[in-house]
Amino acid sequence: MAQIRKGGPRQYQARGRIKGYPEVVRTFSSRSEAVQWAAQRERLMLQGLGDTLQEADKLTLGNALIRYSQEITPFKKSASSERNRINVWLHNSLASLPLSAIRGKHLAEYRDSRILASIGGNTIRLELAVISHLYEVARKDWGLEHLVNPTKNIRKPKLPRGRTRRLYGGEETALLRWCVQNGNLRLRSIIIIAIETAMRRGELVGLKWGDVNLPSRMVYLDDTKNGESRTVPLSSRAVDALESITSINDILTIASTSGTFKPARNKEESVFSMHADTISANFSKARKGCGIEGLTFHDLRHEATSRLFEKGFNMIEVATITGHKSMQMLKRYTHLRPSDLLERLG
CATH class of the missing domain: 3.30.160 (Double Stranded RNA Binding Domain)
Known part of the structure; x- marks a missing residue:
């Protein structure tokens, strides 16, 4: 007893x-x-369940996270980001405690310490989500059915308000002009396509020529953030930007032996041939070169989504193009200019 x-x-x-x-x-x-x-x-x-209890008493959070990172994390789209969050937990004192000893109180103290360290609410939520999923995996797959998920007993930090940054004045023109003046025509095309299609940076990076059908003005995205494929229609401006990519390098090469023409592009070749971090770095350089403050590459998705609404598309139509699964999330990404509504008001 x-x-x-x-x-x-x-x-x-x-x-x-x-x-x-x-x-x-x-x-x-x-x-x-x-x-x-x-x-x-x-x-x-x-x-x-004595043996199960004993197992949970021996398995520390740190060791459980290491196992989780080997068995679960590699199969997630956000594997790299999750490994970074796991590393944060491994350096926390809670990592030495057994899974059975961790309670909501401990995680609430962790939450508060992160808030005091000026860590953003969404970052803290994602860190806690790792622990939550770890406990669910331990309960369902590792035979530790008795474990109570401690994250369910605490308040989650508030999410920050969605960004409202859009392109102002001549910012778009300035960015595109900078790209031309500095010989970065590939970045120019990427910026235009991002604004015209609302595609995410990761979707642009993963785009292959086999996914692009210029005659039908469609792009097929097999691997998206939300795990669902979608087909994105292309505006004439987006088509021109994609065609300009083919003119950056030679479209055709002459086979040295037969003298016949052969496409230089193949279906598996990347359209932009740029890493995601390279796009962000180049965009940041262009932004600073233009003297533009407070603009991120992801803000181009905000801009694109808002422009779709301004063109008269309804929510379902916009979601079909952008890939948003939640109407609430779509609303967060959409910021119409009140001045643009004056004509419709009369």
Whole structure:
């Protein structure tokens, strides 16, 4: 049977003792928490889950995260980002605690410490999401069915308001002119296509010539952020930008032996041949070269989405083009200029 002992101020020590298993000690801030933990543990032991409890008592959060990073993370689209979040957790003191010892209180303290460190609410939510999924995997796949997901017992930090940045005045013209003047015609095409199609940076990077059908003015995206494929219609301006890519390098080469013409492009060749970070770096350089403040490459998606609404497309039509799954999320990305509504108001 469990024993509850009073320790220091606001400290209650629960000692779980079941014949055939080592004693387990946990410290709580209230007597009721200690009693509840002890009662639940004894109930599980009597149900024959002693070995499972013992396994969870030995498996630390750090070791569980390492296993998770090897078995689960590699199959996620955001694998690289998740590894960074796991690394943050591995350097936290909670990593040394057993999974069975971590409670909502610990994660609430972690949340508050991150807020005090001026970490953004969305970043903290994503860090907590790693822990939440880890516990679900441990419960469903690792045989630790008794574990309680501690993230379900805490308040999540508020999300920041969606960005409202759009292109102002002659910013678009200035960016495109800078690209021409500095010989970065590939970036010029990328900027135009991003504005015309609302494609994400990752979607642009993954675009292959086999996905592009210029005669039908369509682009097929097989690998998107939300995991669903979609077909994006191309404006005439987007088509011109894609055709300009083919003129940056020679479209045709002459085979040295036969003297016949052969396409230099193949279906598996990348359209832009640029890494995502390279696009961001080049865009940042162009922005600074134009003296533009507070604009990110992702803001071009905001701009593109807003322009689609301004052209008269409804929400379903816009979502079909942009790939937004949530109407609420689509609303966050859409910021119409009130002045553009004056003509319709009369």
